[in-house]
Amino acid sequence: MEGGRTARAALTDVKTRVDRAAARVREEGTALEAKRTAYESFVRRVAAVPTEPAPSGAPRATATTGAQFRAAATGGDGCRAVRKAFAETVRPHSIADVDDPESLSATIRNELTDAVADALAPATGAAFTPKAKRAVVAEARTQRAGVAVTDRALDREAASLDDAAADVEDVTSWVAAAERTPLSELGFDALRDRHRTLAAHRERCEATVADRQSFLRESTGRSAAVEVGHRALALYLYQGLPVNYPALSAVARLDGVCESCQRAVRAHLVRRA
Template identity: 50%
Template sequence: MNQRRDLALQTEVAQARNRVQTERDALDDRASAFETFLDRVSNLAAEGPTSTPPSIAAGAGTQSRISRSGDDGCQRVRTAFDETIRPRSVDDMTGTESLMETIRVELTDDIALALAPTTRTSLTPELKRAIITEAEVGLAEANATRKALHREEAILEAVLETVNDITSWIAESDETPLTALDFDALRRRHQTLARHREECERLAAERQAFLDGTTAHGAQAEVKHRFLVTFIYQELSSDYPVLSAVSRLAAACEECQRAVRAHLVRRV
């Protein structure tokens, strides 16, 4: 196994780990933003309804009535959202996406309509509950993704350790040419390579099982692992760097085994 391929395998997994760490840090900030937003909205005083308003979905499909009087409370909600969630929601704060569009994406169309300055809606108890409910869903989704990323990071650490161990063993073994080994030494090397291949196959099977699974945070949010890893690794050379690395490492071990078997046959 040449040094270039050795480094490529280690780099592939290390790059994946770096991507996970970057995404995890971003999710930590996003979760913190939702928590701060929830605190600020929870502390706002709600106003009673005074007239017939537009309706919004409050939680699980129920319809609430919102008043059309003063909007000081709604302005405070918009400000809180703009200062907490929005910077963690859009890639470029100088871009074209408006504040209300971001609210629509994060908190639903109905809430964005109720909070819009042109709607002149007051912050009624029903609207306040709806905002808190949707923000809690957003926080749950962020926390579920954080948990999944922590699991992914642990997997990458274990895979990187295995890749380093096996590639180091192969590199060290290659320092002694096969022609210098007797039959028993060749047999032991062949057996060790077989164990390394089995380890790669075990990691691949465990990886497939992980990709088919999910991570949940309570009953509000669930993250599908396959979708998550495809998203976070989309800028890497492979959408599945773990499977790519372990399969290439298994193939390298098999290649080494063939070379050892050829020498074993000559010694019989």
């Protein structure tokens, strides 16, 4: 229909795009599960670190400056234990895809907060006070919750991809099978039926694109503070692939194949009318 080898190459490309997207989702799912487990381990280890009394004359706590986490430059054994726990649990998963790893303090700052990073910074020699401990544990749990939300968004992305992949498989299988019979061997009625079937497949492609676009406009989360936009997640997931939206591009390419096939069938129908 589209032209033997050209059609087969196009169909292979369509399936490859969807398969690569699905592989990225699986990879990210594995990474998220490992990071969630790492945060759970980090929280347990921090909970086991003994707290230290704040030195006398410590600055009054203020939520805006993070001073509640800092004390005079004494003590620091607890903070060192927390930094070590973070380095051995969360950090490997945070810098796994970074070519030039940042410092431990920078990773703590990026994963947790500026205030927590300042509280744990070795230069301060700060005491690991009960208030500092609560702050570290609370922020780690917040980050763990964020990982859980991202994981749920990833599950929804996988389901959306599965739906698109099922449509792609059905249409590509039909086109591949139809390609085995030259149009010249088909009668007028068979050509007309093929044209109608191709039209139905194109409508299915359009519906798949519409569903996928609608999904990308949505988000997963319990609140604006802990929410993952599906479009942003897709852009992150597929940034290493040739196209930003592999499922959409695959279905669009498949629709193009069906359109080309339709034109070829229509040409035969006109000649025989």
